[in-house]
Amino acid sequence: MTMPAIADRLKNVSVSASVAMTQKARDLAAQGIKVIGLSTGEPDFPTPEHAIEAAYAAARAGDTKYPPTDGTPALRAAIQRKFKRDNNLDYDVTRILTAGGGKQIIFNAMLATINPGDEVLIPTPAWISYADIVKFAGGVPVPVNCTQANHFKLRPEDLEAAITPKTKWLLLNYPSNPTGSACSRAEMAAIADVMLRHEHVWIMTDDMYEHLIYDDFEFCTIADVEPRLFDRVLTVNGVSKAYAMTGWRMGFCGGPADLVKAMSNVNTQNSGGICTLTQAAAIAVLDGPQDLLKERATIYQQRRDFVLGRLADIPGLQCHKPEGAFYLFPNMSELIGRTSRGGRRIGSDTDFVMALMEEHHVTTVQGAAYGMSPYFRLSYATSLDVLGEGCDRIAEFCAGLK
Ligand code: PLP
Numbered sequence: 001m002t003m004p005a006i007a008d009r010l011k012n013v014s015v016s017a018s019v020a021m022t023q024k025a026r027d028l029a030a031q032g033i034k035v036i037g038l039s040t041g042e043p044d045f046p047t048p049e050h051a052i053e054a055a056y057a058a059a060r061a062g063d064t065k066y067p068p069t070d071g072t073p074a075l076r077a078a079i080q081r082k083f084k085r086d087n088n089l090d091y092d093v094t095r096i097l098t099a100g101g102g103k104q105i106i107f108n109a110m111l112a113t114i115n116p117g118d119e120v121l122i123p124t125p126a127w128i129s130y131a132d133i134v135k136f137a138g139g140v141p142v143p144v145n146c147t148q149a150n151h152f153k154l155r156p157e158d159l160e161a162a163i164t165p166k167t168k169w170l171l172l173n174y175p176s177n178p179t180g181s182a183c184s185r186a187e188m189a190a191i192a193d194v195m196l197r198h199e200h201v202w203i204m205t206d207d208m209y210e211h212l213i214y215d216d217f218e219f220c221t222i223a224d225v226e227p228r229l230f231d232r233v234l235t236v237n238g239v240s241k242a243y244a245m246t247g248w249r250m251g252f253c254g255g256p257a258d259l260v261k262a263m264s265n266v267n268t269q270n271s272g273g274i275c276t277l278t279q280a281a282a283i284a285v286l287d288g289p290q291d292l293l294k295e296r297a298t299i300y301q302q303r304r305d306f307v308l309g310r311l312a313d314i315p316g317l318q319c320h321k322p323e324g325a326f327y328l329f330p331n332m333s334e335l336i337g338r339t340s341r342g343g344r345r346i347g348s349d350t351d352f353v354m355a356l357m358e359e360h361h362v363t364t365v366q367g368a369a370y371g372m373s374p375y376f377r378l379s380y381a382t383s384l385d386v387l388g389e390g391c392d393r394i395a396e397f398c399a400g401l402k
Contacts, residue, residue, distance in 0.1 A: 013135055022037065028357075036363070036393060038380070038387075041381070063276045067279060069272060071097065102251035103251065105252065106130070108263040109259070111136075114139040122142065152181040153183055153187060163198050168200075176209075179329040180325040182324045210237065234255035239251075244296075248282070306380075307387055307391060311330055314399075316335040318334075341359065342355065342358065349374040362394060
């Protein structure tokens with residue numbers, strides 16, 4: 001008997017490596033093994049109390065019916081204020097849209113715009129999902145290499161060389177997942193200069209890590225740096241990382257009116273809008289006190305510096321100092337070709353993270369999953385105790401490689 005078939009469009013779309021690694025950690029933990037999880041890109045802080053209160057009050061008040069698909073007027077007004085306050089961007093509320101996470105915003109943008117064969121430039125290493133979402137929409141992801149020598153940032157000349165008549169989008173993500181690198185205003189202005197010359201290309205900036213920025217580095221976003229690009233930029237953000245609200249599923253964007261309208265059409269067909277209680281919680285954090293952002297950033301910075309210090313003492317690893325996010329992206333090229341105590345040959349970064357997980361029960365993610373080897377991504381969104389033990393185990397593992 002022939003079984004019904006899964007769609008061809010899924011053939012090239014992979015399961016996220018970080019999700020797969022997190023699942024492996026859960027499997028090991030279920031066997032009673034103490035796992036140090038450094039693979040998940042998720043704040044370990046609780047959701048702010050005022051968000052929970054607002055959601056509870058909304059539920060008690062009967063705000064439990066179908067919401068407006070694009071977000072309630074109150075939520076979109078709060079987002080409008082946020083863009084003005086934090087980013088100096090003046091979006092009319094009709095140009096603002098919400099969806100079930102930044103991920104769904106990006107997904108809707110790609111579905112709304114990509115025709116078969118359209119190219120999307122992805123400065124790489126990059127968040128795992130960009131390329132898969134582009135493929136899902138029928139487009140062609142085009143990685144633009146951003147080397148460690150340039151702190152994993154996009155060079156204008158590489159951007160210029162990658163643009164073709166088929167280029168539909170440039171995706172930007174600074175601070176970046178997986179490297180934590182962020183662009184200064186001058187660096188962003190140089191990227192914007194290139195984009196001014198290529199009017200057929202839209203720019204999506206994923207500013208999810210905007211508030212996770214350290215050492216007085218100043219975050220910037222391209223539509224503010226170069227206002228002449230405002231009508232070609234989709235500015236994407238969310239509450240997941242900034243406010244420790246990953247489970248609430250809420251992302252938002254401001255962008256060109258026609259694009260936002262098309263994305264809204266996609267939204268009406270693939271979801272009925274986001275949970276009403278989440279919307280109430282999002283208004284509370286966007287309009288509420290913002291001091292927790294700085295307080296948490298200070299804690300993340302301590303963790304970054306702690307782990308950087310520990311990694312610097314591990315022969316064979318080399319790590320750049322990122323400006324933001326909560327990831328480190330150490331280079332492990334010197335360890336390629338060695339063999340672990342458990343007899344595993346380390347031929348790649350994937351071998352490295354698998355052996356580290358199997359033998360010392362620390363989960364990280366291979367650089368290959370982000371389009372650049374031989375590196376691995378380590379998330380420091382966890383306590384100093386956990387990070388200390390994780391670093392001990394990584395050091396022990398590396399010392400055992402012969
Ligand atoms: N963009 C980047 C760069 C991310 O790292 C993530 C999550 O890991 C997202 C978007 C998705 O965020 P959300 O939880 O809002 O869907």
